[in-house]
Amino acid sequence: MNVLETFGLGVRYGQTWAVSDCTLAIPEGRIVALAGSNGAGKTTLLHCAVGLTEATCGTVGLLGDLPAGSLDALERIAFVAQDAPLYRHLSVNEMVEVAANLNRRFDRPFASARLRALDIPVKRRVGKLSGGQQAQLALTLALARHPHLLMLDEPLARLDPVARHDVMALVMTMAAEEGVSVVFSSHVVSELERVADYLVLMAQGRLQLVGPIEDILAEHTVLNGPADEAERVGEHLCVVHAEKAARRVQLLVRHDRPIETPIGWEVDAPSLDELVLAYLRDPSLVGRSGPVAVAATAAGELAQ
Amino acid sequence: MCRSAGVIKGSYPRAVGGAPLVDALAFCGPWRYSFTMTIGKRDDEARSPLIFRLDPRSGVPTYLQLVHQVEHAIRLGYLVQGDRLPRLKDVVASLSINPNTVQKAYRHLEQEGLIGGRPGQGTFVLASPETVDLATLNALRKRLVDGWLRDATAAGLDDDGIAALFQSALRDFREGRKSRAASSRDGRASGRSAGGVA
Known part of the structure; x- marks a missing residue:
């Protein structure tokens, strides 16, 4: 079963397309990192999945084939928006009460046990809690619904290192215990590496890379060799990124099967950081439309 | 009951219906951040x-x-x-x-x-x-220090050189053993391959 599936999804705000031509299928049981620069369309994509934003064209399906925004879908997913939306003037206890009454499925003992474990003062007003505590509270309310799919928009953005660790640890524990699939957006790539096993990379509203991180890493290689051979070697490969130095050149290439090392060249495996940065630097690299497109772009770059 | 066993500041969920679900961190205690905790009997068994x-x-x-x-x-x-x-x-x-x-x-x-x-x-x-028991280890070590390492230093090898030489010799030794094992499986074990390693 796919937890999230889109086909030809596009969202237009006035004249601009926030998301366009977005087709993906995320399988169950994954921890998905939705990455991209600011304004890449991450939030719009999430909002579409939850049903907060209507698609201009294309389709979105959740957990098999439930339409986004339908009651069936909403019951099985949980979403925590970027700013951890809570009623600031209510006390923590009242906030839990509200959530319990607004949801058909809500595990009250779970929520109160967790708030106790977190040392969150339940009588205090939500607005008086620290940023970390507010994030924990929002996450607790989301998890108390025992969702199949948990979507988090920039969950770590406002948190200190301890709170980050604790929030991620809780999410990972729920993934281990209940098999929750998780999609979370972030623009800090180093944060994702330990946690995510599936990557969706966006730039300017389009998908650049989609797939299991292991596969994506295996499909890319760094080649290091003499600069004057760059064009000859690059000609037969899909060069994602080329970096020239004196006499040497470094090529990040994409390939669907193992490549032969050119004589006199060194090969290395790229890190996820390095890979994502290379794609983010050049939004025109659209991995999905195939190696040919990538090759064409990169060949032009090399010729310059 | 789960409180007596529990994690205090670490924050982990309790199960539906009140059974202790996760007493995370109990097995490793202060991990990077300090957690105060008491360890219940139940946790100790699972540690x-x-x-x-x-x-x-x-x-x-x-x-x-x-x-x-x-x-x-x-x-x-x-x-x-x-x-x-x-x-x-x-x-x-x-x-x-x-x-x-x-x-x-x-x-x-x-x-x-x-x-x-x-x-x-x-x-x-x-x-x-x-x-390997301690006595054997010590004997092996003594032979290495008094014999080979002394000779290598006398010959002018520095630490990196010694390490590199040892690594490479070890690799050859292992590969030699493997190919010997393979050839004896083929029924072609002979004196020829035994010499290769020494």
Whole structure:
């Protein structure tokens, strides 16, 4: 079963397309990192999945084939928006009460046990809690619904290192215990590496890379060799990124099967950081439309 | 009941219906951040002697870091046959990493025959590697120091040179042994291959 599936999804705000031509299928049981620069369309994509934003064209399906925004879908997913939306003037206890009454499925003992474990003062007003505590509270309310799919928009953005660790640890524990699939957006790539096993990379509203991180890493290689051979070697490969130095050149290439090392060249495996940065630097690299497109772009770059 | 056993500041969920679900971090205590805690009896039984840690800058994939740490602990005798490995949810909670990564590491160790799962109980160390007793180790060490290392230094090799030479000799030795084993399996064992290693 796919937890999230889109086909030809596009969202237009006035004249601009926030998301366009977005087709993906995320399988169950994954921890998905939705990455991209600011304004890449991450939030719009999430909002579409939850049903907060209507698609201009294309389709979105959740957990098999439930339409986004339908009651069936909403019951099985949980979403925590970027700013951890809570009623600031209510006390923590009242906030839990509200959530319990607004949801058909809500595990009250779970929520109160967790708030106790977190040392969150339940009588205090939500607005008086620290940023970390507010994030924990929002996450607790989301998890108390025992969702199949948990979507988090920039969950770590406002948190200190301890709170980050604790929030991620809780999410990972729920993934281990209940098999929750998780999609979370972030623009800090180093944060994702330990946690995510599936990557969706966006730039300017389009998908650049989609797939299991292991596969994506295996499909890319760094080649290091003499600069004057760059064009000859690059000609037969899909060069994602080329970096020239004196006499040497470094090529990040994409390939669907193992490549032969050119004589006199060194090969290395790229890190996820390095890979994502290379794609983010050049939004025109659209991995999905195939190696040919990538090759064409990169060949032009090399010729310059 | 879960409070007596529990994690205090670490924050982990309790199960539906009141049964203790996760008393995460109980097995490894203060992990990077300080947690105050008391350990109940129930936790103690479920604890593992092993504490994982990760080095994000090492460049070694996370699952391999876990594998190496288990192998290392078995080799040095911190983990012996019958010892429990940390539970999946405990590792996940303490390191905040993907559960699939931990599963991958444990699968890898299982394939190596080092650990095995008992359904409903956990994962346990199966085999202890052949260990060499202390006297033998000391004798071997003495021969290395008094003989080969002295000669190598006298010949003008520095530390890196010695390490490189040893690594390369060891590799040849292992490969020689492997090819010997292969050829004897083929029924072609002969005096010819025995000479290759010496």
